Ligand SMILES: O=C(O)C1=C[C@@H](OP(=O)(O)O)[C@@H](O)[C@H](O)C1
């Protein structure tokens with residue numbers, strides 16, 4: 001069963017300004033999908049810029065277990081020799097998705113319409129997360145799930161031998177649920193339809209089109225209606241993975257709160273389903289220039305020049321949540337250094353991520369001397385102004401990379417050092433975080 005290695009405590013101290021260039025790694029969502037769609041295509045998909053974080057490496061291993069040939073040729077350069085839609089073979093062992101909700105849910109989706117049985121597990125964080133949100137729709141295709149109480153991993157999924165196509169309205173705004181249904185629909189005859197009331201990240205739709213699937217997206221009063229025609233032959237692709245805007249958020253927000261900073265972050269996605277944080281920061285008065293807008297790897301991107309400066313608290317509207325769902329922890333750190341109050345509404349999905357992120361941020365911010373209020377669906381942070389946060393605490397990260405990185409950034413700008421009990425989960429999404437932040441001038445160790 002998946003474990004979690006020895007805890008690695010880490011401390012961040014206030015130092016001089018952060019300056020220089022921050023080249024962040026490839027997008028995690030697109031990296032998972034490049035491996036999975038590559039495995040379901042006929043022939044060889046070539047990938048550059050793949051995120052080599054543990055979450056994605058676990059998906060690569062899983063695709064091998066289902067019969068695809070996945071090879072690393074150099075840093076970020078990978079190939080996947082796919083077996084075609086419907087061509088998976090039954091894995092001989094348990095599929096361990098480590099810390100990754102995306103890996104677990106998407107892979108369950110693609111195996112659910114294959115006549116085979118697979119057992120999924122993950123680390124102590126992933127084993128707490130709800131899987132019923134994917135196994136409910138997957139059972140409509142004819143799959144059967146046998147998990148722990150509450151639909152938790154470890155879980156055995158018996159795929160449908162004669163899958164039927166499905167029409168499914170997602171009850172939560174979740175790209176993972178949407179993608180699991182679309183992936184299952186790939187090996188069901190006829191048209192599978194997913195309806196999502198609120199738009200979530202659209203990488204699966206973009207990539208399915210790129211791999212040659214027949215897919216339409218219709219904007220209606222009900223929301224986005226996505227229709228996929230099953231059993232296509234997917235064509236292998238060359239995928240250039242753009243940089244991850246969720247990782248870019250950390251050096252960007254560090255530059256905004258560490259006095260005197262001036263940092264250049266190239267190639268940050270401006271995809272409307274991913275850029276909610278950047279819109280919010282601009283509304284708070286952040287000094288960010290969006291330079292050289294262009295397309296990279298099929299995504300709209302811009303280079304960001306970010307400078308320290310005063311910011312004000314704002315109300316973040318709940319409808320923005322899907323486009324910045326992973327960015328609330330670091331936004332709450334920026335809010336602590338703004339003037340006035342920041343209210344983040346519609347954020348209850350944060351409670352079922354790698355940790356309960358509302359609780360983790362609330363407890364750590366309080367320990368660092370910041371006043372907060374929380375309810376099930378809202379986090380309110382009372383800003384203390386530039387440099388105003390006392391710090392001086394050790395924050396618990398609960399096997400959650402984004403919580404670890406957020407409190408380390410807090411420590412870079414707080415009056416007293418801030419420690420995290422365990423920085424090791426950072427390697428799931430941003431393995432070069434420590435070195436990159438140090439290269440900008442951060443005192444981290
Ligand atoms: O589809 C994806 O790649 C992701 C979707 C989001 O999860 P939900 O679908 O649970 O909102 C996000 O939090 C996660 O980091 C990546």
Ligand SMILES: C=C(OP(=O)(O)O)C(=O)O
Nearest residue numbers: 099100101102103326353
């Ligand atoms: C929620 C996240 O990832 P996942 O759901 O894939 O574990 C994240 O990276 O913040």
